[in-house]
Amino acid sequence: MAIQVRDTRQKKAIRAAFSSAARPLSPEEALQEAAAHVRGISVATIYRNIHALIAESWLSPVEIPGEPARYEVAGKGHHHHFQCERCDRIYDLPGCTLQPIPGLPGGFALTGHELFLYGLCAACNQSPA
Amino acid sequence: MAIQVRDTRQKKAIRAAFSSAARPLSPEEALQEAAAHVRGISVATIYRNIHALIAESWLSPVEIPGEPARYEVAGKGHHHHFQCERCDRIYDLPGCTLQPIPGLPGGFALTGHELFLYGLCAACNQSPA
DNA sequence: CTGCGTGCAAATGCTTTGCAAAGAC
DNA sequence: GTCTTTGCAAAGCATTTGCACGCAG
Numbered sequence: 001m002a003i004q005v006r007d008t009r010q011k012k013a014i015r016a017a018f019s020s021a022a023r024p025l026s027p028e029e030a031l032q033e034a035a036a037h038v039r040g041i042s043v044a045t046i047y048r049n050i051h052a053l054i055a056e057s058w059l060s061p062v063e064i065p066g067e068p069a070r071y072e073v074a075g076k077g078h079h080h081h082f083q084c085e086r087c088d089r090i091y092d093l094p095g096c097t098l099q100p101i102p103g104l105p106g107g108f109a110l111t112g113h114e115l116f117l118y119g120l121c122a123a124c125n126q127s128p129a
Numbered sequence: 130m131a132i133q134v135r136d137t138r139q140k141k142a143i144r145a146a147f148s149s150a151a152r153p154l155s156p157e158e159a160l161q162e163a164a165a166h167v168r169g170i171s172v173a174t175i176y177r178n179i180h181a182l183i184a185e186s187w188l189s190p191v192e193i194p195g196e197p198a199r200y201e202v203a204g205k206g207h208h209h210h211f212q213c214e215r216c217d218r219i220y221d222l223p224g225c226t227l228q229p230i231p232g233l234p235g236g237f238a239l240t241g242h243e244l245f246l247y248g249l250c251a252a253c254n255q256s257p258a
Numbered sequence: 259c260t261g262c263g264t265g266c267a268a269a270t271g272c273t274t275t276g277c278a279a280a281g282a283c
Numbered sequence: 284g285t286c287t288t289t290g291c292a293a294a295g296c297a298t299t300t301g302c303a304c305g306c307a308g
Contacts, residue, residue: 006282006287027273042290047273049288063194065243068272082237094232098244103223104211107251111214114194114245115227122236135262135307156298171265176298178263197297 004052013037014049015058024062024070024081024090062090065116080114084121091121133181142166143178144187153191153199153210153219191219194245209243213250220250 004011017033018025025033031046050071053059060074062081070090082091096115104110133140146162147154154162160175179200182188189203191210199219211220225244233239 004288008282008288010289040290043272044274044291045289048275051274061195065192065194065245066190066198069195082233085240091234091237093234097232098227103226104246104248105220105222105251107254108211108220108248109254110246110248112247114243114247116194116243117233117239118241118243119233119237119239122234125236125238133263137263137307139264169265172297173266173299174264180299 004049010034010038010041010045011049011052013041014046015053018053018059018071018073021072023092024072026068026070028068030071063114064090080116082117082119082121084124085118086120086124089121093117132184133178139163139167139170139174140178140181142170143175144182147182147188147200147202150201152221153201155197155199157197159200192243193219209245211246211248211250213253214247215249215253218250222246 013034014030016037017030021029021033027043027046027050030050031041031043034041034046050059054061054071057074059071062070062072064070064081064083067083067088072092076092078096080093080096082093083089084091098113098115142163143159145166146159150158150162156172156175156179159179160170160172163170163175179188183190183200186203188200191199191201193199193210193212196212196217201221205221207225209222209225211222212218213220227242227244
Protein backbone atom coordinates (compact mmCIF):
# COMPACT_ATOMS: atom_id res chain seq x y z
CA MET A 1 0.00 0.00 0.00
CA ALA A 2 1.59 3.25 -1.19
CA ILE A 3 1.01 6.40 0.79
CA GLN A 4 -2.31 7.99 0.01
CA VAL A 5 -1.80 11.29 -1.74
CA ARG A 6 -5.22 12.47 -2.79
CA ASP A 7 -7.13 14.86 -0.66
CA THR A 8 -10.51 13.22 -0.59
CA ARG A 9 -13.46 14.47 1.34
CA GLN A 10 -13.16 11.45 3.63
CA LYS A 11 -9.56 12.27 4.44
CA LYS A 12 -10.43 15.90 5.09
CA ALA A 13 -13.18 14.84 7.48
CA ILE A 14 -10.84 12.49 9.30
CA ARG A 15 -8.16 15.16 9.65
CA ALA A 16 -10.81 17.57 10.87
CA ALA A 17 -11.99 15.06 13.47
CA PHE A 18 -8.55 14.72 14.97
CA SER A 19 -7.74 18.40 14.65
CA SER A 20 -10.79 19.51 16.53
CA ALA A 21 -10.51 16.85 19.23
CA ALA A 22 -8.88 17.97 22.44
CA ARG A 23 -7.80 14.44 23.17
CA PRO A 24 -6.66 11.24 21.43
CA LEU A 25 -9.48 9.51 19.56
CA SER A 26 -10.17 5.87 18.93
CA PRO A 27 -10.93 4.81 15.36
CA GLU A 28 -14.52 4.40 16.45
CA GLU A 29 -14.69 7.94 17.84
CA ALA A 30 -13.04 9.27 14.69
CA LEU A 31 -15.58 7.39 12.60
CA GLN A 32 -18.48 8.98 14.44
CA GLU A 33 -17.00 12.43 14.09
CA ALA A 34 -16.20 11.97 10.42
CA ALA A 35 -19.57 10.36 9.69
CA ALA A 36 -21.24 13.57 10.82
CA HIS A 37 -19.67 15.30 7.82
CA VAL A 38 -19.38 12.50 5.28
CA ARG A 39 -22.35 10.19 5.36
CA GLY A 40 -21.59 6.57 4.55
CA ILE A 41 -17.91 6.76 5.38
CA SER A 42 -16.70 3.30 6.31
CA VAL A 43 -14.47 2.04 9.11
CA ALA A 44 -12.01 0.67 6.59
CA THR A 45 -11.48 4.17 5.30
CA ILE A 46 -10.86 5.41 8.82
CA TYR A 47 -8.21 2.80 9.40
CA ARG A 48 -6.59 3.31 6.01
CA ASN A 49 -6.41 7.05 6.50
CA ILE A 50 -5.17 6.77 10.05
CA HIS A 51 -2.28 4.70 8.74
CA ALA A 52 -1.69 7.08 5.90
CA LEU A 53 -1.66 10.05 8.25
CA ILE A 54 0.77 8.25 10.53
CA ALA A 55 3.01 7.59 7.54
CA GLU A 56 2.85 11.31 6.81
CA SER A 57 3.77 11.96 10.45
CA TRP A 58 0.59 13.95 10.80
CA LEU A 59 -0.89 11.56 13.36
CA SER A 60 0.72 9.54 16.07
CA PRO A 61 -0.60 6.42 17.75
CA VAL A 62 -1.34 6.34 21.46
CA GLU A 63 -1.24 2.71 22.54
CA ILE A 64 -3.14 2.04 25.74
CA PRO A 65 -2.47 -1.08 27.79
CA GLY A 66 -5.34 -3.47 27.28
CA GLU A 67 -7.35 -1.15 25.06
CA PRO A 68 -7.70 -0.39 21.38
CA ALA A 69 -5.22 2.29 20.31
CA ARG A 70 -6.11 5.96 20.14
CA TYR A 71 -4.57 8.50 17.78
CA GLU A 72 -3.70 12.17 18.10
CA VAL A 73 -2.17 14.81 15.88
CA ALA A 74 1.59 14.55 15.92
CA GLY A 75 4.09 17.21 16.86
CA LYS A 76 3.12 17.72 20.46
CA GLY A 77 6.52 16.71 21.74
CA HIS A 78 7.16 14.18 24.46
CA HIS A 79 4.21 13.81 26.80
CA HIS A 80 2.10 11.15 28.48
CA HIS A 81 -1.53 10.27 28.90
CA PHE A 82 -4.23 9.96 31.48
CA GLN A 83 -7.09 7.53 31.25
CA CYS A 84 -10.36 8.10 33.06
CA GLU A 85 -11.46 4.90 34.74
CA ARG A 86 -15.09 5.85 34.45
CA CYS A 87 -15.49 7.10 30.87
CA ASP A 88 -12.37 5.49 29.39
CA ARG A 89 -11.42 8.68 27.61
CA ILE A 90 -7.76 9.50 27.19
CA TYR A 91 -6.35 12.95 27.97
CA ASP A 92 -3.00 14.51 27.23
CA LEU A 93 -0.73 15.44 30.08
CA PRO A 94 1.73 18.24 29.54
CA GLY A 95 5.41 17.32 29.50
CA CYS A 96 7.26 14.46 31.10
CA THR A 97 8.48 14.66 34.64
CA LEU A 98 10.08 11.28 34.79
CA GLN A 99 13.25 11.19 36.84
CA PRO A 100 16.34 9.46 35.49
CA ILE A 101 15.48 5.79 35.37
CA PRO A 102 17.19 3.68 38.00
CA GLY A 103 18.52 0.17 38.30
CA LEU A 104 18.09 -1.57 34.99
CA PRO A 105 19.34 -5.16 35.10
CA GLY A 106 22.92 -5.58 33.90
CA GLY A 107 23.38 -5.61 30.13
CA PHE A 108 20.02 -3.98 29.46
CA ALA A 109 19.94 -0.82 27.35
CA LEU A 110 17.19 1.75 27.69
CA THR A 111 15.83 3.52 24.64
CA GLY A 112 12.43 4.85 25.66
CA HIS A 113 9.54 4.77 28.06
CA GLU A 114 5.79 5.12 28.34
CA LEU A 115 3.88 6.39 31.32
CA PHE A 116 0.14 6.14 31.88
CA LEU A 117 -1.79 7.72 34.69
CA TYR A 118 -5.20 6.49 35.76
CA GLY A 119 -7.97 8.14 37.70
CA LEU A 120 -11.04 10.25 37.18
CA CYS A 121 -11.31 13.10 34.73
CA ALA A 122 -12.80 16.42 35.78
CA ALA A 123 -16.18 15.62 34.24
CA CYS A 124 -16.53 12.20 35.86
CA ASN A 125 -15.03 13.40 39.13
CA GLN A 126 -17.86 15.89 39.56
CA SER A 127 -20.77 13.78 38.43
CA PRO A 128 -22.56 11.48 40.90
CA ALA A 129 -21.05 8.06 41.55
CA MET B 130 -18.60 -19.17 34.57
CA ALA B 131 -17.92 -20.15 38.19
CA ILE B 132 -14.37 -20.27 39.40
CA GLN B 133 -12.60 -23.45 38.45
CA VAL B 134 -11.86 -25.49 41.52
CA ARG B 135 -10.52 -28.80 40.29
CA ASP B 136 -6.85 -29.41 40.12
CA THR B 137 -6.57 -30.87 36.67
CA ARG B 138 -3.35 -31.89 35.04
CA GLN B 139 -3.79 -29.02 32.59
CA LYS B 140 -4.09 -26.49 35.38
CA LYS B 141 -1.03 -27.92 37.13
CA ALA B 142 0.97 -27.62 33.91
CA ILE B 143 -0.18 -24.05 33.42
CA ARG B 144 0.74 -23.08 36.97
CA ALA B 145 4.10 -24.77 36.51
CA ALA B 146 4.71 -22.81 33.31
CA PHE B 147 4.20 -19.47 35.02
CA SER B 148 6.01 -20.53 38.19
CA SER B 149 9.15 -21.53 36.37
CA ALA B 150 9.17 -18.53 34.05
CA ALA B 151 11.41 -15.67 35.10
CA ARG B 152 9.25 -13.21 33.24
CA PRO B 153 5.63 -12.55 32.27
CA LEU B 154 4.35 -14.99 29.63
CA SER B 155 1.87 -14.55 26.84
CA PRO B 156 -0.93 -17.12 26.52
CA GLU B 157 0.93 -18.47 23.51
CA GLU B 158 4.16 -18.88 25.46
CA ALA B 159 2.26 -20.51 28.31
CA LEU B 160 0.62 -22.87 25.84
CA GLN B 161 3.97 -23.98 24.46
CA GLU B 162 5.37 -24.55 27.93
CA ALA B 163 2.29 -26.44 29.12
CA ALA B 164 2.05 -28.46 25.92
CA ALA B 165 5.47 -29.91 26.69
CA HIS B 166 3.92 -31.61 29.71
CA VAL B 167 0.32 -32.16 28.65
CA ARG B 168 0.03 -33.13 25.01
CA GLY B 169 -3.08 -31.90 23.26
CA ILE B 170 -3.79 -29.10 25.69
CA SER B 171 -5.79 -26.42 23.92
CA VAL B 172 -5.54 -22.64 23.82
CA ALA B 173 -9.05 -22.34 25.20
CA THR B 174 -7.91 -24.17 28.31
CA ILE B 175 -4.97 -21.82 28.67
CA TYR B 176 -7.25 -18.81 28.53
CA ARG B 177 -9.83 -20.33 30.86
CA ASN B 178 -7.21 -21.21 33.42
CA ILE B 179 -5.46 -17.89 33.15
CA HIS B 180 -8.74 -16.24 34.03
CA ALA B 181 -9.39 -18.69 36.84
CA LEU B 182 -5.90 -18.12 38.26
CA ILE B 183 -6.44 -14.38 38.09
CA ALA B 184 -9.72 -14.81 39.96
CA GLU B 185 -7.79 -16.76 42.59
CA SER B 186 -5.28 -13.91 42.72
CA TRP B 187 -2.58 -16.37 41.81
CA LEU B 188 -1.80 -14.65 38.50
CA SER B 189 -1.87 -11.03 37.51
CA PRO B 190 -2.23 -9.58 34.03
CA VAL B 191 0.51 -7.44 32.51
CA GLU B 192 -1.09 -5.33 29.80
CA ILE B 193 1.36 -4.07 27.23
CA PRO B 194 0.53 -1.09 25.02
CA GLY B 195 -0.26 -2.39 21.56
CA GLU B 196 0.50 -6.02 22.36
CA PRO B 197 -1.40 -9.04 23.60
CA ALA B 198 -1.36 -9.22 27.40
CA ARG B 199 1.20 -11.21 29.34
CA TYR B 200 0.63 -12.78 32.74
CA GLU B 201 2.84 -13.34 35.75
CA VAL B 202 2.45 -14.88 39.19
CA ALA B 203 0.88 -12.41 41.57
CA GLY B 204 2.23 -11.13 44.84
CA LYS B 205 5.33 -9.41 43.57
CA GLY B 206 4.23 -6.03 44.86
CA HIS B 207 4.25 -2.84 42.86
CA HIS B 208 6.72 -2.95 40.01
CA HIS B 209 6.98 -2.16 36.32
CA HIS B 210 8.10 -3.82 33.12
CA PHE B 211 10.68 -3.62 30.41
CA GLN B 212 10.08 -4.71 26.85
CA CYS B 213 12.90 -5.71 24.55
CA GLU B 214 12.41 -4.09 21.17
CA ARG B 215 14.19 -6.92 19.43
CA CYS B 216 12.74 -10.08 20.94
CA ASP B 217 9.53 -8.56 22.35
CA ARG B 218 9.96 -10.35 25.64
CA ILE B 219 8.82 -8.63 28.81
CA TYR B 220 11.01 -8.45 31.92
CA ASP B 221 10.20 -7.44 35.47
CA LEU B 222 11.86 -4.37 36.89
CA PRO B 223 12.33 -4.23 40.63
CA GLY B 224 10.32 -1.64 42.53
CA CYS B 225 8.91 1.67 41.41
CA THR B 226 10.97 4.80 41.49
CA LEU B 227 8.35 7.13 40.21
CA GLN B 228 8.46 10.54 41.83
CA PRO B 229 5.26 12.19 43.01
CA ILE B 230 3.24 12.92 39.93
CA PRO B 231 3.07 16.57 38.93
CA GLY B 232 0.59 18.90 37.36
CA LEU B 233 -2.60 17.04 36.71
CA PRO B 234 -5.27 19.20 35.07
CA GLY B 235 -7.69 20.79 37.52
CA GLY B 236 -10.43 18.51 38.78
CA PHE B 237 -8.63 15.33 37.81
CA ALA B 238 -8.05 12.70 40.46
CA LEU B 239 -5.16 10.27 40.29
CA THR B 240 -5.61 6.66 41.38
CA GLY B 241 -2.79 4.74 39.74
CA HIS B 242 -0.12 4.59 37.09
CA GLU B 243 1.70 2.28 34.71
CA LEU B 244 5.26 2.67 33.50
CA PHE B 245 6.89 0.78 30.66
CA LEU B 246 10.52 0.94 29.69
CA TYR B 247 11.75 -0.03 26.27
CA GLY B 248 15.15 -1.02 25.01
CA LEU B 249 17.29 -4.09 24.48
CA CYS B 250 17.54 -6.97 26.91
CA ALA B 251 20.92 -8.39 27.89
CA ALA B 252 20.64 -11.27 25.44
CA CYS B 253 19.72 -9.13 22.43
CA ASN B 254 22.11 -6.37 23.42
CA GLN B 255 25.06 -8.73 23.07
CA SER B 256 24.06 -10.57 19.93
CA PRO B 257 24.93 -9.13 16.50
CA ALA B 258 22.56 -6.53 15.04
C1' DC C 259 -21.14 -41.48 40.23
C1' DT C 260 -21.73 -36.41 39.40
C1' DG C 261 -20.65 -32.73 37.57
C1' DC C 262 -16.73 -29.57 36.40
C1' DG C 263 -13.22 -28.80 33.01
C1' DT C 264 -11.42 -30.02 28.56
C1' DG C 265 -10.95 -30.14 23.41
C1' DC C 266 -12.89 -28.81 19.38
C1' DA C 267 -14.90 -25.66 16.47
C1' DA C 268 -17.74 -21.92 15.80
C1' DA C 269 -18.34 -17.09 17.35
C1' DT C 270 -16.47 -12.56 18.78
C1' DG C 271 -14.39 -7.85 18.43
C1' DC C 272 -11.08 -5.10 16.33
C1' DT C 273 -8.34 -4.41 12.38
C1' DT C 274 -6.85 -5.51 7.65
C1' DT C 275 -7.43 -6.66 2.82
C1' DG C 276 -9.43 -7.86 -2.12
C1' DC C 277 -12.12 -6.11 -5.52
C1' DA C 278 -15.18 -3.43 -8.37
C1' DA C 279 -17.03 1.04 -8.59
C1' DA C 280 -16.65 6.19 -7.46
C1' DG C 281 -14.05 10.21 -7.65
C1' DA C 282 -9.62 13.34 -7.51
C1' DC C 283 -6.72 15.63 -10.57
C1' DG D 284 -9.37 9.57 -18.92
C1' DT D 285 -6.23 7.57 -15.51
C1' DC D 286 -5.13 5.88 -11.45
C1' DT D 287 -6.06 6.47 -6.40
C1' DT D 288 -9.25 5.84 -2.78
C1' DT D 289 -13.63 4.28 -1.30
C1' DG D 290 -17.30 0.95 0.38
C1' DC D 291 -18.49 -3.46 1.08
C1' DA D 292 -17.77 -7.86 2.51
C1' DA D 293 -14.68 -11.43 3.46
C1' DA D 294 -10.35 -12.63 5.91
C1' DG D 295 -7.13 -12.30 9.97
C1' DC D 296 -5.67 -12.51 14.85
C1' DA D 297 -6.31 -12.90 19.64
C1' DT D 298 -9.65 -14.20 22.72
C1' DT D 299 -14.19 -16.19 24.13
C1' DT D 300 -17.93 -19.42 24.16
C1' DG D 301 -21.24 -23.67 23.20
C1' DC D 302 -21.40 -28.38 23.46
C1' DA D 303 -20.54 -33.30 24.28
C1' DC D 304 -17.16 -36.24 26.28
C1' DG D 305 -13.57 -37.29 29.92
C1' DC D 306 -11.73 -37.05 34.29
C1' DA D 307 -11.32 -35.14 39.31
C1' DG D 308 -13.32 -35.57 43.62
